[in-house]
Amino acid sequence: MQQNDTFAKVGLHSQSEQITEEVIQPKGILPIIQAITPSYIKQYKWHSISFSNSRDLGPALMGRGLGPSDAVACPKLIETSIIIQQLKCAYSTRLVGDPGSGKSVCAYQAAYALACEGWFVVRLDDTNPNIDFLGLDFADERNTLYLIDDAHLLKASVLREIEDKTSPSKFLLTIHTLLDRTETHRGSIRINQKRAVQTIAAQLKTNLSNTLAAVKRADDRVGEGSFDEDLIRRIDSAESSSEFPWQFCFILGGGWRRANEVADASRVHESDLIFAIAAAQQLASRDSPTIKDTMLRLGILAGLTIEKIENGLAWLVIERLLLSESDLRCPHQRFSSAIIGRIYSNLEASERNSFIKVCREIVLGSTTTLAGVRILIHELRFTGFDLRWYYELRPSRWINEETRTALMQRCWNASTAEDKTFACLLIAEIGEPWEHLIKDSEIKLLGQWLSEATHPMGFGLSRLLNDIYNNDKTLAAQIVSAANPIKVAWLVSEVTPENAYTIGEMINRVALVCSDEWKSSFNTALQRSRILETIQKWPENEYIGDFGKYCYSLSFYDFDFAFEIIKCALPWLQVTIAADPVNSFRQIEYDIFMCFLRVFDPLGVNKGKHRTDRQRVEIARELCKKIDCKKAAEKISNVSRREFQSAAHFLAIFRNLNKKQFAILCRHLDWDSIDKAIGDNWGILDHDSTVFICQVSMDEESRKKAVSVIQSHIDEITVLPSRIAILAPGLACSLVERGGKIAIGEDMSLNWKVAVYVIHQFGELRPELVPYLLAPHESKAAESLQSKQTNILDDADIFLRTLEQYVPEGLTRILSMLEPKAAEDAWSACFAKGGKPSRTAAILVEHCLEMDWELGMVAKRLRKRFPKASIPNLTISS
Secondary structure, eight states: OOTTOOEEEEEEOTTTOOEEEEEEOOTTOHHHHHHHSOGGGGGOOEEEOOOSOOOOSHHHHTTOOOOGGGTTTSOOOHHHHHHHHHHHHHSEEEEEEOTTSSHHHHHHHHHHHHHHTTOEEEEESOOOTTOOOOOOOOSSOSOEEEEETTGGGSOHHHHHHHHTTOBTTEEEEEEEEOOHHHHSSTTOEEOOHHHHHHHHHHHHGGGHHHHHHHHHHHOTTBSSSTTSBOHHHHHHHHHHHOSSHHHHHHHHTTGGGGHHHHHHHHHHTTOHHHHHHHHHHHHHTTSOOOOHHHHHHHHHHTTOOHHHHHHHHHHHHHTTSSSBTTBOOOSOHHHHHHHHHHHHHHSOHHHHHHHHHHHHHHHTSTTOOHHHHHHHHHHHHTOOSOGGGTTTTSHHHHSOHHHHHHHHHHHHTOOSHHHHHHHHHHHHHHOSOHHHHOOHHHHHHHHHHHHTOOTTHHHHHHHHHHHHHHHOHHHHHHHHHTSOHHHHHHHHHTOOTTTHHHHHHHHHHHTTTOOHHHHHHHHHHOOHHHHHHHHHTOOTTOOHHHHHHHHHHHTTTOHHHHHHHHHHHHHHHHHHHHHOHHHHHHHHIIIIIIIISOOOOTTOOOOGGGSOOHHHHHHHHHHTTTOOHHHHHHHHHTOOGGGHHHHHHHHHHHHHHOHHHHHHHHHTOOHHHHHHHHGGGSTBOOHHHHHHHHHHTTSHHHHHHHHHHHHTTTTTOSEEOHHHHHHOHHHHHHHHHTTOEEOGGGGGTTOHHHHHHHHHHHHHHOGGGHHHHHGGGHHHHHHHHTOSOGGGGTTHHHHHHHHHHHOHHHHHHHHHTOOHHHHHHHHHHHHHHOHHHHHHHHHHHHHHTTOSSHHHHHHHHHHHHSTTTTSOOSSOOO
């Protein structure tokens, strides 16, 4: 030991109460130690642990090794308290567990807790198996915790000897990867992995904002947006799917999002093919454990040697890409789905052929299920990673005749309702050519299945009928004709909350192709009184979307009876809707309010004979009769950003039915809560937030409140949606004057009229700002004005006339950006089509005629080809 060696220790600074490092010199005992200690003392060295730096969950989510800096951020495991208790009683303890069970961070959490009590913490620098002696050799008497990670590598005699040296002022905590000799050691604390997963999940839910911040860095598809995955749902999924804490972290952080880099790494380590095989086996077996013998058999079938298979599996387990040596599954099926496509795209042609050969073996294997086989076929088909292999992975390409015949026979032999459901889904997945899959005998069998469709068969049958109908309507009609309409009516009459959705789905698809005679027999056999009795006694708190599907589907057979069902359900539907308007409306928005009652028409398709009528409007009003506007406003004020669109849809329906009540509701909204829900998204408001604000602003008084809230965030806003600019033109002008943007570029391919309205507002209020409003979007306008999709030019003539009026120099700049060949092709197509696109093209040709470059020549040619169509109207279209 050198004279200048030091012992670095950790303690609490007396003034700042922050954990800091303190370096203590071992004062005068070094000569004594040197005299009495042999040379092998130099084999070990204690180093201090610092808790002064604290990280968040990021390293854990990425599968990194955890240390002292993660002790605070990671959820505290129950074993932490047990460790401290045992240390205070027995002075030493062993913490054991499998790799990835949370041992290290648990130990550091215990160390952190002791450090907060004033203990110094040191860690063994290197766990060397050759160490024959360890000393708890601090020179002073202050309380010290000695920590040894990977202690299972030390000799048992060394461990016993150092444990015997502990005392009330010298604690020893050793961390062991699970081995037989540590598992049975008296006093060992073993990490309960499943409990650890539950503890982590529960604690992460207590601080969702911090959890989301870390998770979103790893997987930006988790969040509060309508297309984001809900964080709580992701946590619950991770908890239910995980056996190990590391697996939980993998799922929580969306490990499948890193499939690209994982696929590349597996390629480098020559483990990619066996990795893809493991993923395929996991999907086809519906996430059943995979043993090594299975992987050896499949790997050999792929042409791999036993050595290469074993080396590949070992690397995958070490990298935590497979669960363990005894369970060779990926951490999650979503990861399996993602990794297959990434690996397949990098395989050589011979390797791809080998993989397909193995997949044929897998789908016929005894460990697979119909549901799993369907998932594998689906994931291979829609892997979507590399379009070069899209056709190669279509079922009709890789499933040969022998495999197809065996799979179909397995489907036709299905006996349980669940198996028949997945048999239908599998047949639909295999798909064309239908005439090879479904012959006369199978038509009769499918007709029998329809007649006896116990839950959940209706779902599978509806999907199969839908796919067949889209490709072969005659075959779909033959299958339905083979069903007994009387038996189907009896099934429909036996509706329950459990089977309402699947029955509704099935009869909805049957209605597409059933004959009038079949429908008549069905209606005659329908037990209406029994159905009404069931509906009247429908249990509370059931998912009303299933009822909505059932009711709407019955309307295809007997509209008046479906209406009677709605009336019968009014008492409990009113209570359910009043209790939670947004959630309830979301459940029945499509089937009841949009399709059946037709009081919600966001796409504007219910025109003429398809318009709603007084009877439908009245029943819709009855459904909303018990809504308390103040309570509903409170509910809506506290929705998450993900629910803004649903809330907006509810408000749109509610306004159509009762404008006065709508205004009362909107005026009771708590804008502080809404502001908080939008959070950090004021900079660029997303679609759902915009729709919600606009819908609330249909009430003039509420619009003033909304504009006031938006105004309070003016310094944060960089891009303002066009619809918000229309609501608050003065605010929009102020934003552009500050250098901000109005998002009219998005309207230049979707809705030119919105862009026109904004430009007109600016032209009337602040004409000098119109060039600044338009400038950021001129290239987008040029792109749209020469689009091959002629419908994009619908109503663009209004836009062009508006530019002529307010900013002609902007129009000139846009025209100068056009590419002559693309413009000529696009405008020719517009003239050929006629209508709105033709009017737009005519204005463009008129402007370009005087140009002295190639675009002018294009205009002249088009004027010659289309002498009438290319002459524009003198007025703007209404």
